Amino acid sequence: MTKSERxxxxxxxxxVGFVPINVExxxxxxxxxxxxxxxxxxxxxxxxxxxxxxxxxxxRLENGDERDLFGVIWQTSKDGGDVGIxxxxxxxxxxxxxxxxxxxxxxxxxxxxxxxxAEKDRYTMFSITxxxxxxxxxxxxxxxxxxxxxxxxxxxxxxxxxxxEHHMKLLDYILDRKFDAVYFGxxxxxxxxxxxxxxxxxxxxKPKVSVLFDRAKRAGKQVVLHSCGDLRDIMGEVVDxxxxxxxxxxxxxxxxxxxxxxxxxxxxxYGGISTQQFLPFASEAEVRKKTKEVLDIMAEGGGYILSPTxxxxxxxxxxxxxxxxxxxxxxxxx
Numbered sequence: 497m498t499k500s501e502r503x504x505x506x507x508x509x510x511x512v513g514f515v516p517i518n519v520e521x522x523x524x525x526x527x528x529x530x531x532x533x534x535x536x537x538x539x540x541x542x543x544x545x546x547x548x549x550x551x552x553x554x555x556r557l558e559n560g561d562e563r564d565l566f567g568v569i570w571q572t573s574k575d576g577g578d579v580g581i582x583x584x585x586x587x588x589x590x591x592x593x594x595x596x597x598x599x600x601x602x603x604x605x606x607x608x609x610x611x612x613x614a615e616k617d618r619y620t621m622f623s624i625t626x627x628x629x630x631x632x633x634x635x636x637x638x639x640x641x642x643x644x645x646x647x648x649x650x651x652x653x654x655x656x657x658x659x660x661e662h663h664m665k666l667l668d669y670i671l672d673r674k675f676d677a678v679y680f681g682x683x684x685x686x687x688x689x690x691x692x693x694x695x696x697x698x699x700x701x702k703p704k705v706s707v708l709f710d711r712a713k714r715a716g717k718q719v720v721l722h723s724c725g726d727l728r729d730i731m732g733e734v735v736d737x738x739x740x741x742x743x744x745x746x747x748x749x750x751x752x753x754x755x756x757x758x759x760x761x762x763x764x765x766y767g768g769i770s771t772q773q774f775l776p777f778a779s780e781a782e783v784r785k786k787t788k789e790v791l792d793i794m795a796e797g798g799g800y801i802l803s804p805t806x807x808x809x810x811x812x813x814x815x816x817x818x819x820x821x822x823x824x825x826x827x828x829x830x
Contacts, residue, residue, distance in 0.1 A: 499545040500676065503619035507718060507740050507764045509798040515791060516545040516619075517802045517824045518766070519817060524810035532814050543821050545801070548621040548679055549608035551666065553601065564626075565598050568634045587635045590644075592651065595635075597658045600666050612675040620675040621720055624663060627682030628705050629692065631659050645696045652700060660704040664711065671715035677740070678712040678719060680705070685725020687749065694729045702733065709738045720766070724806070725749065735762040743767050744805040747774075752793045760794075766801040768794055769820060775804060775812045780819040787823040795827070 497505075502516040519542040521529065526538060533541040554562035554570065561583060562570045569584035587595055612620040626634055632655055633641045644652045667678070682705070684690050690697050709719050718740040726749045727734060727742075734742065745755070745767035752768060768790045769775065775783065787802070794800040802824040808817055 499617050500619040503545050503801065504676075506798050506801055509761065509764075511795075511798050513828050515795045515800060515802050515824060515827055517543045517821055518546040519544060519803060519821065520548070520807040521817075522807050522809050525808045525812060525814075525817075528810055528814050529817070541818065541821070543825055545618055546621060547612065547615050547618040548623045549611050550623040550625050551601075551604060551608055552623075552625050553604050564634075565601060565604075566626075566631065566635060567598075582634055582637075585635060585637045585640075587655070588637050588640065590636070590640070590648075590651065592654055592658075595658075597662045600662075600669055602669065605666065605669055609670060609673045609675070613673065619677070621677045621679040622670055622675050623679040623681060624666065625681045627680045628656070628659060628663070628708075629684060629701055630682050632656060642692060642696075645692060645700060656700055656704060660708070663708055667708065667711050667715075671712065671717060676718060678717050679722060680708070680719065681722040683722075683724045684730075685723055685727050685749075687726060689726050690729060691725070697730060698733075702730075702737070706737045713738050731759055735759060740764060741766050741801070743803070746770060746772065746805050747790075748772060752790065756794055756796070756799075760797065760799050764799045764801060765794055767803050767805040768800075769802070769804045771804045771806045771808055771812065775808065775816050775820075778816060780815050783816045783819040784823045787820050788827065791824065791827050 497512065499516065502512055502514060505512040506516050529538055529541065552564070554564050556562055560572060562572055562580065564570065567586045568582055570580040571583045573580045608622055612622060636644065636655065684697060684701070712719055719738055720741040720743065721734065721739045722743045724744050724746070741764045743766040745765045747768060747770050755765070769787060774786065778786065791802065804817070804820070
């Protein structure tokens, strides 16, 4: 059985013995891991079952900042992470008339697609980062977009419509190619509840994102949703929207037993081992114990991909991540 077949079996909620594993990492952690196992053995050491290629290309500016495809200027991270902080919001002044949404970068899309098509073993995902709400706040600013959603519905709809049209064009370009899933990265949650609240999510985000998901599903692709934070208010709707795999599954937020019981027949959960409050501070023995506890809960009946809740950062000991992987490799679900 290939790694891709194991992932697909998990999504089909089949017990196949070996629970698939995937560990995403920041460049800072990858450097640490490479120093221990060798640069050519990083993926092997992590037993990664998935290959994700991001539709992302930032241009490095003279001062060290980066400009993304939508014209957002980012201050690069100094802590070994890969996200950075927005410095310049192109629509901070609210003037949409002078802004032009980018054309599809076909060279970038082709680079992603060719890498996915060349993969022979792992489950392949074309990744749209800063997916929808995140793209809106990166253009407008978080405070501005949240106020706009309440007070400026016409301008808000216009902004979201521009993002939606761009993403539909991208999907139309890529979906006839060979890969397994579209990975939509879009953080909706915070530690308690949704950032914008369920009503605003249902008004502005759900309708258009549902169309994006449906477009991918009709093309035969599975849908992987990455959304940090607390989605409990809308989890049933996430299921109804056709999501196959939900990431990040933060144990600081969710009662894993309850989550598995309520939605485990409909969703495959991807995550579950905290990068926020556990992996940076735990001992190797604690990691092994916690990993087994999570597997006992989440792997029952398939529908689980063992993973940290987020890309691991360089403050997390390499030994802890390797202990997680080894525990997963030695775990057998009957």
